[in-house]
Each structure stands twice: as C-alpha cells, then as structure tokens.
Amino acid sequence: MGGTLDNAVRAIAGHFQIAGAFVEAAPYGSGHINDTYCVVFRQGSARVRYIFQRINHHIFKQPAALMENIQRVTTHLAAKIGDEADARRRVLTLMPTRAGAACHCDADGNHWRCYLFIEQARTFAAVESAAQACEAAKAFGQFQKLLSDLPAPRLHDTIPDFHHTPKRFAALEQAIAADVANRAAAAKPEIEFALRHQDICHVLLDANLPERVTHNDTKFNNVMLDDVTGEGICVIDLDTVMPGLALYDFGDMVRTTTSPAKEDERDLSKVTMQLPMFAALARGYLSAANEFLTPAERTFLPFSGKLITLEIGLRFLTDHLAGDVYFKVHRDGHNLDRSRTQFKLVESIEQQEAAMNKLMESL
Ligand code: ADP
Ligand code: GN1
Ligand code: MG
Numbered sequence: 001m002g003g004t005l006d007n008a009v010r011a012i013a014g015h016f017q018i019a020g021a022f023v024e025a026a027p028y029g030s031g032h033i034n035d036t037y038c039v040v041f042r043q044g045s046a047r048v049r050y051i052f053q054r055i056n057h058h059i060f061k062q063p064a065a066l067m068e069n070i071q072r073v074t075t076h077l078a079a080k081i082g083d084e085a086d087a088r089r090r091v092l093t094l095m096p097t098r099a100g101a102a103c104h105c106d107a108d109g110n111h112w113r114c115y116l117f118i119e120q121a122r123t124f125a126a127v128e129s130a131a132q133a134c135e136a137a138k139a140f141g142q143f144q145k146l147l148s149d150l151p152a153p154r155l156h157d158t159i160p161d162f163h164h165t166p167k168r169f170a171a172l173e174q175a176i177a178a179d180v181a182n183r184a185a186a187a188k189p190e191i192e193f194a195l196r197h198q199d200i201c202h203v204l205l206d207a208n209l210p211e212r213v214t215h216n217d218t219k220f221n222n223v224m225l226d227d228v229t230g231e232g233i234c235v236i237d238l239d240t241v242m243p244g245l246a247l248y249d250f251g252d253m254v255r256t257t258t259s260p261a262k263e264d265e266r267d268l269s270k271v272t273m274q275l276p277m278f279a280a281l282a283r284g285y286l287s288a289a290n291e292f293l294t295p296a297e298r299t300f301l302p303f304s305g306k307l308i309t310l311e312i313g314l315r316f317l318t319d320h321l322a323g324d325v326y327f328k329v330h331r332d333g334h335n336l337d338r339s340r341t342q343f344k345l346v347e348s349i350e351q352q353e354a355a356m357n358k359l360m361e362s363l
Contacts, residue, residue, distance in 0.1 A: 009037050009052060015104040016095050016114045018050065019043050025052070030125065030221070031237070032327045033059055038117070049117035050095065054110050055103070059326070060239055063111035065156040067102040070094065070113075070238045072155070073147065073213075080146045089118050089226075089233050118234050121224040126262045131230060133257040133277045134284035136223045139232025140215060140249055141288030147213040147241075148292055155213060155242045162216055162240060163248040165201040165311045169194075172318045181323035187336055190317050193343045197310050204247055204307060209297055214244035219263075220256040246297055247304035250285055254305025255312060257281055259345055264338045271344040273305070273352055279359055286363060302356035306349040313342030 009025035020043035028038040028051065035054040040047050055063045070092075077091040084090065095114040097104045103113040127133050161167050172194055176184050184191065215222075215235065222237040256263070258277040261270040282301060286293075319326045320335035329335055349356070 005037075009039055012052065012104060012106060012112050013039055013041075013050075013114070015097050015099075015112075017098055018095060018114070020048065023047065029123070034239070039114075049119070051115045051117055053113050053115075055113065055239070057109070057111060060158055062156065062158070063103065063105075066158045066239055067111070067113065069155045069158060069241055071102050072150065073238060073241050076150050077143075077146055086233065088116060089121065091234065092116075092118075092236060092238060118224050118236070120227045121233050122227065123221040123224055123236075125221055126260060127220055127257045127277065130277055130280035132220075132225060133253075134280040135225060135230055135232040136220055136257055137232075137250075137253050137281045137284030138287055139223045139235055140218045140253060141285040143215060143235045144212060144246055144249065145288050145292060150213050157242050158240055159242075162242070163244060163308070163311065164205065165307060165314075166205065168311050168314045168318070169198055169201045172314045172321075175318045175321040179321060181321060183321050183323075183336075187317065187320065190313075190336065190339050190343060193346075194310075194314055194317055194339075197346070200303075200307060200310065204245055204300060204304065207296060207300065209245050209247065209300075210294065211243045212246050213241065214246055214249045216240035216242060216244050216248060218249045218252040218256075220253070246289065246293065247300050248308055250289075250301055251304030251306075251308035252312075253281055253285065254278060254302075254349070255309040255342070255345065258305070259341075259348070261341060263341060264334060265341050266337055268340060268344045271341050271348065273345060273348040273356075275352060275355060275359065278302075278305075278356055279363075282360065282363055298360065301360055302349070302353055305356075306346055306353065309342050309345045309349065313339045313346065316342060 006025050010022045013022050018041055020041040023040040023042050025037045025039045029036040033056045037052045039050045039052050057063050060066050074092050081087050081090050093116040094102050103111045105111050217237055217240045223232045224234045226233045258273045259271050316335045316339035
C-alpha cells in the first residue's frame with residue numbers, strides 16, 4: 001500500500017523542479033476537499049519536506065484559473081513581505097514544474113501542485129486558548145490588508161456563488177425535496193432548524209458591502225501557528241481566495257475559534273460560543289482590519305459569525321441528504337453530526353448576540 005502510494009507520488013514529484021532524491025510520501029492533514037501529501041526529499045545530508053496536493057477538480061472545475069489566482073496572490077504577498085525575518089514561512093511558496101508551470105496535469109487529468117513545507121509551525125483542529133484565536137484573526141486580517149491593493153484584473157471566481165447563503169438555502173430545499181439517500185425523515189430536527197432560519201440568509205448580500213479580495217475559507221486549521229511564538233505565521237489553503245465579503249472571512253473565524261469543540265463533535269454540550277474567545281478574536285482581527293473596514297462592516301461582525309455558521313450547517317446537511325458527495329466523510333452520519341454542531345453553535349451565538357454587539361462597541 002505504502003509502496004504504491006510512494007511510486008505514484010514519486011512519479012508526480014519528478015515533474016517538479018526540486019533538487020535531490022525522492023525519499024518517501026505520506027497522506028497529510030485533515031482537509032475536507034483536496035488530497036494532501038507530505039513528501040520528503042534528500043538534499044545532501046538533509047531531509048527536506050514539501051507539500052504536494054491533488055486539486056479536487058470535481059469541486060474546483062477550472063484548476064488552471066485557480067492556480068493563476070494562487071500565483072498572483074502568493075507573488076503579491078511575497079513582494080509585500082519582502083525580506084522580513086522568516087519571509088519564506090510567512091507566505092506559501094509554489095514550486096514550479098520542470099515545464100515552468102504552477103501545476104502538473106497527470107495522465108488521468110488530475111492537477112498537482114507543490115509548496116515549500118512551512119516548518120516549525122502547525123495547524124489545530126480546535127482552538128486551545130484565547131491567544132490562539134487572537135493570532136489566527138490577526139493573520140487573516142493581515143492577509144486581507146496585504147491583498148487590498150492587488151492589481152487588476154479581478155481574481156477568478158474559483159467556485160461561483162461560494163458564499164451566496166440564499167443559494168445554499170435553496171440547495172438544501174432541493175436536497176430535501178429530492179431526498180435521494182432517503183435520509184430526510186431521520187434528519188427532521190436539523191431540517192426544521194435550518195428552515196426556521198431562512199430570513200437571515202440574505203442579510204449580508206443585501207447590505208451593500210464592499211467587494212474585497214478575501215480568503216473565503218478562514219477556518220482555524222487554515223492558518224499555521226508558529227511552534228515557538230504561537231504567532232499566526234502563514235495563511236494556507238488559498239483555493240478559494242477570490243472576490244468576496246470581508247465579513248464571511250471574519251464569520252468563519254467566529255465559527256471555528258470561539259467554540260472549544262471540534263467541527264464534528266457529537267457531545268453538543270461542548271459546543272458553545274465563548275465570549276472571551278470572541279473578544280480575543282475581534283481584537284486580533286481589528287488590529288489589522290480596523291484601518292480598512294467600513295462602519296457598516298464593523299456593525300455586522302457578530303452577525304457574520306452566526307450567518308456563516310448557519311451556512312456551513314446548511315451545506316453539511318445538504319451533503320448528508322445528497323448522500324455525502326462533497327465533503328470527505330470518515331463515519332456514517334458524519335455530515336449530519338457536523339451540521340448539528342453548526343446549528344448548536346448558531347443557537348449559542350443567538351443567545352449571546354446582544355453581548356457580542358455590546359462588546360464590539362467597547363473595542
Ligand atoms: P484542504 O483544502 O484539503 O483543507 P489544505 O491546503 O488546508 O487542504 O492542507 C491540508 C493540511 O496540510 C493543512 O491543514 C496543513 O496542516 C497542511 N499543510 C498545507 N500546506 C502546508 C505547507 N505549505 N506546509 C506545511 N503544512 C501544510
Ligand atoms: C472545506 O478545504 P477545507 O477542508 O479547508 C470547505 C469550506 C468549509 C469547510 C468546513 C472548497 O474546507 O468551505 O467551510 O470545509 N471548502 C470548500 O470545514 O468547499
Ligand atoms: Mg484546509
């Protein structure tokens with residue numbers, strides 16, 4: 001098994017401009033979409049690690065356009081970061097293929113890319129402290145700030161209507177009606193919860209907010225924290241960087257850092273929005289974003305956490321009803337469990353929304 005994988009990834013790795021000899025490859029990380037491998041090369045006496053990723057082209061239908069976005073974004077960020085200490089750890093660095101391209105397309109039509117491995121840093125499935133929440137938010141805020149002057153043209157939409165919450169709601173309604181996996185009856189409480197929340201889905205899209213270059217997948221495990229300092233050293237997972245609303249980025253930070261529970265926690269008593277975490281998160285984000293956010297954007301910061309948590313819950317529930325065709329699942333009912341944690345967190349935010357708004361006034 002390991003041998004087969006090694007040989008497959010070794011063949012791919014041979015297409016990239018990497019010095020030294022291939023040693024081994026292993027599946028890496030816990031993303032829901034792409035296939036990620038850690039690949040070791042021997043360079044002199046050193047073992048040097050790289051990240052290889054096979055892009056999920058069922059989800060990202062135009063991998064070349066996606067890679068063009070990533071190239072433009074990482075080049076812009078690298079130029080801004082300049083020769084700051086640790087510059088090569090502060091932004092993803094694409095390794096070019098031998099043909100000089102940003103990715104390699106194999107005989108089966110799969111697109112592969114390779115990044116330098118960010119060493120002495122790691123990602124976390126769940127937040128462990130307010131300091132971590134603050135650092136992650138600072139890093140994502142800084143990311144938005146550094147990209148605010150990305151030269152034209154507009155980035156490609158790698159997934160159209162990615163954060164169009166009303167369309168996500170409509171997709172759920174269709175999945176309920178079709179009920180292809182015959183799961184709707186057993187998911188009645190979750191479906192009812194979702195349907196009760198239709199009225200908030202359109203709020204951000206109707207608020208006339210500015211379009212910005214945003215990350216669109218700012219979950220806590222998409223930022224690497226430095227092992228020694230705890231600093232949010234590198235924002236990763238750039239597939240969805242495209243034009244969007246800053247608030248969906250902030251909202252996804254609220255979703256993934258204010259509750260101590262993992263995204264698929266089954267013990268719902270552990271799922272709760274912790275106000276001190278929200279305060280740390282807002283402080284960290286505003287330390288970078290305060291200078292460009294409009295007053296309207298500021299007003300919606302607490303609401304954005306509720307909205308995107310609902311949106312991701314709708315998506316997990318939709319995928320459960322559709323028979324688990326989008327997100328990777330690792331057990332029966334996994335997407336249903338994930339939707340339950342999202343809806344529990346929505347409830348917890350609802351109960352504390354007034355306090356969250358009050359807190360924002362004091363920042
Ligand atoms: P997915 O889109 O599937 O979530 P990610 O790009 O987030 O894929 O990568 C999955 C995991 O691989 C990350 O959570 C992180 O732990 C690790 N990872 C990704 N890129 C790097 C990198 N350049 N250096 C070190 N680890 C990385
Ligand atoms: C997916 O790629 P990953 O695992 O970081 C998804 C996000 C969801 C997230 C939920 C392209 O992110 O939108 O918020 O799962 N990415 C895509 O964990 O759909
Ligand atoms: Mg990821």
